[in-house]
Amino acid sequence: MSRNNGMDRRQLLKLAGLSAAGLGLTAAGCGSGSGGSGGPVTIRHSWWGADDRAKKIQQCVGLFEKKHPKIKVKTDFQQYPDFWKKFNTQAAGGNPPDVIQNAVTFLRKYEAKNVLLDLSPQVEKGNLDLGGFRSGLEKFAEIDGKLLGVPVGSNSMALVIDEKVYEKAGITPEIGWTWDDWYAGLQKIKNGQKIAGDAGPHGVMYLYDLILRQNGKAFFTEDGMGFGEAELLPYWTEALERVEAGLYADPNKVEQIKPASATAKGLSAGEFTWDNFSVRYSAEGKSSYGLAPIPSTDGKKTGQYLGSLMLSGTARTKHPAEVATFISFMTHDPEVARIMGYDRGVPATTAQFEAFQPADAPSKAIAAYETSIADAGVLEPITPHPAGADVIEAAFLRIGADLALGKTSPKDSVKQFFSEAKTALAAN
Numbered sequence: 001m002s003r004n005n006g007m008d009r010r011q012l013l014k015l016a017g018l019s020a021a022g023l024g025l026t027a028a029g030c031g032s033g034s035g036g037s038g039g040p041v042t043i044r045h046s047w048w049g050a051d052d053r054a055k056k057i058q059q060c061v062g063l064f065e066k067k068h069p070k071i072k073v074k075t076d077f078q079q080y081p082d083f084w085k086k087f088n089t090q091a092a093g094g095n096p097p098d099v100i101q102n103a104v105t106f107l108r109k110y111e112a113k114n115v116l117l118d119l120s121p122q123v124e125k126g127n128l129d130l131g132g133f134r135s136g137l138e139k140f141a142e143i144d145g146k147l148l149g150v151p152v153g154s155n156s157m158a159l160v161i162d163e164k165v166y167e168k169a170g171i172t173p174e175i176g177w178t179w180d181d182w183y184a185g186l187q188k189i190k191n192g193q194k195i196a197g198d199a200g201p202h203g204v205m206y207l208y209d210l211i212l213r214q215n216g217k218a219f220f221t222e223d224g225m226g227f228g229e230a231e232l233l234p235y236w237t238e239a240l241e242r243v244e245a246g247l248y249a250d251p252n253k254v255e256q257i258k259p260a261s262a263t264a265k266g267l268s269a270g271e272f273t274w275d276n277f278s279v280r281y282s283a284e285g286k287s288s289y290g291l292a293p294i295p296s297t298d299g300k301k302t303g304q305y306l307g308s309l310m311l312s313g314t315a316r317t318k319h320p321a322e323v324a325t326f327i328s329f330m331t332h333d334p335e336v337a338r339i340m341g342y343d344r345g346v347p348a349t350t351a352q353f354e355a356f357q358p359a360d361a362p363s364k365a366i367a368a369y370e371t372s373i374a375d376a377g378v379l380e381p382i383t384p385h386p387a388g389a390d391v392i393e394a395a396f397l398r399i400g401a402d403l404a405l406g407k408t409s410p411k412d413s414v415k416q417f418f419s420e421a422k423t424a425l426a427a428n
Contacts, residue, residue: 041322042072047101048083050259050280053343060336064329071322079259084390091115094316098323102149102312104141108387109428111143117313118146122324129328132349141310149310150327153345156304156379157206158275158369159292160261162285165189165269166292173292175376182295186247189269196249199262199271202239203400205393206307207272207294209383211235213303214296218383224425225392226383229414236403237410251404260284274307275369276345279362289362291369304373305382309344342366387428388421395420 047057054077061073076097078086084106090096096115110116122128128150141149159173159182166173169192171185186197201207209219218226242248249268262268264285270292281289294302311330313323330336334355337347342363347353358364373379395417403413 040070040072041319042074043098043317043319043322043326044074044076045099045326046076046078046083046087046097048078048080049101049343050079052280052283053077056340056343059339060330060333063333063335063339064326067329068325071325073326081394084394091314096314096316098314098317098319099326100312100314102141102310104307104310104382105385105389105393107141107143107148108385109390111146111148112387112428114315116146116148117315117317117320117323118148119150119313119324119327120145120147122320123147125321125324127321127324127328129332132332132351134348134350134353140308141312149312150331151308151310151348152331153276153342153348154306154308154370155274155276155345156306156370156373157210157272157294158278159270159272159294160263160278160281161270161290161292162263162266162268163288163290165193165195165287166290168193169269173295175293175372175378176299177293177295178299179295179297183247186242186269190245190247193269195266196262196268197247197270198242198249199254199268200239200243200248200251200400200404201272202236202248202404203397204272205396206274208235208396210294210303211297213380213383214298214301220383220385220389222384223386225418225421229418232417233410233414236400236413239400240403240410243404248404251401255401255405263289274345275366276342278366279341279343279360282360282362291365293369293373300378302373302378303380304378305380307345307382308348346370386425388424391424391427392421395424 045061047053057077058075061075065072077083087096087100091110091113107116119128123130130150133151134154140151141147161173166185169185169189171188189195189197205219212218212227212231217231220226239248243251249262253267254262257265257267261271261281261284263271264281266285266287275291278289278291294304296302311327313320313327317323332349332351334351337352337356341356341358341360346366347356358367399408399413399417402408403410408416
């Protein structure tokens with residue numbers, strides 16, 4: 001994750017040096033290994049996301065194949081949980097995709113299992129360009145000297161709101177508002193408009209991490225958990241009370257509409273998610289949607305950091321040069337930025353950031369939001385994620401959902417979570 005070191009978004013974007021566009025895309029010019037056999041090489045690329053992301057990535061792949069006719073790319077995508085189930089099966093069977101969409105949660109897990117490709121040699125050979133990245137992001141996925149991924153964009157947690165509902169309620173979220181302000185808003189929306197104020201944030205690991213960070217703790221330490229039952233029990237007890245009071249959306253209805261979002265479908269006035277996910281709401285819903293800042297305990301410290309999707313190669317690939325060429329293209333080519341917009345986050349390279357000037361309201365809102373939190377100086381370094389973090393995240397989401405559905409009590413939910421977390425950490 002990128003440190004902001006007191007610099008705002010504009011400074012961060014300029015402190016990256018020469019862009020790949022200025023260098024003529026080294027990887028594109030090299031293409032090492034792409035034509036050794038005289039015929040096309042095929043690599044496989046898999047990712048998670050909604051249909052809209054799939055259409056955009058397919059466009060980018062088509063563009064890549066035109067520019068690199070000796071490299072063909074087969075694609076595959078699933079929803080987030082299904083993606084990792086399939087990938088785990090493929091990796092265990094020795095047949096993972098050549099290139100995957102990845103996140104920091106999974107780096108140590110798959111590095112420990114020797115699943116991920118160290119891209120450093122491809123940088124040295126000129127097949128992967130690390131020039132032109134925003135300050136610090138070029139080493140975003142570096143662990144123990146190995147480069148295990150390349151960031152494609154930045155994002156941060158936000159509160160997506162139904163602007164019409166908030167406007168009718170007379171609520172104007174601003175940087176510096178507190179959890180008490182947010183909760184008062186939920187009550188006002190519920191009482192005045194008879195809809196839930198929030199989709200139910202209690203299963204979102206990354207939001208709870210921010211709440212912990214606001215109070216001097218964190219979800220993870222480098223080796224394990226950064227909090228205990230004493231912190232989680234009141235949080236989940238309060239969550240169940242809010243579900244029963246109608247302040248959080250009916251969990252049965254939320255489950256029924258998935259993968260669509262509760263806010264887009266009118267079940268709630270807001271929900272916490274990554275800011276770049278907000279591009280989907282206009283496509284799914286009929287209202288207008290905006291990004292509100294993360295509330296805080298003291299009106300100052302939000303605990304936020306920049307996250308990033310990344311592209312990683314897998315160690316069993318037979319075509320590391322082609323993998324690197326594809327990753328370099330997807331992170332540097334200006335046309336890719338114009339196709340993807342902010343779907344994967346604010347572009348990680350200056351070439352792509354400058355190539356895409358958002359005209360649509362959701363993308364403009366993302367740019368304004370990330371600029372505002374950078375200018376406010378709230379961004380901090382991310383806390384480390386140990387191996388097993390992905391299993392723990394899935395458990396937090398699943399157990400939180402079961403709690404909301406009334407399948408288990410808060411006390412039993414907390415005990416189950418820490419039991420599963422302990423097992424996940426011990427297994428890695």
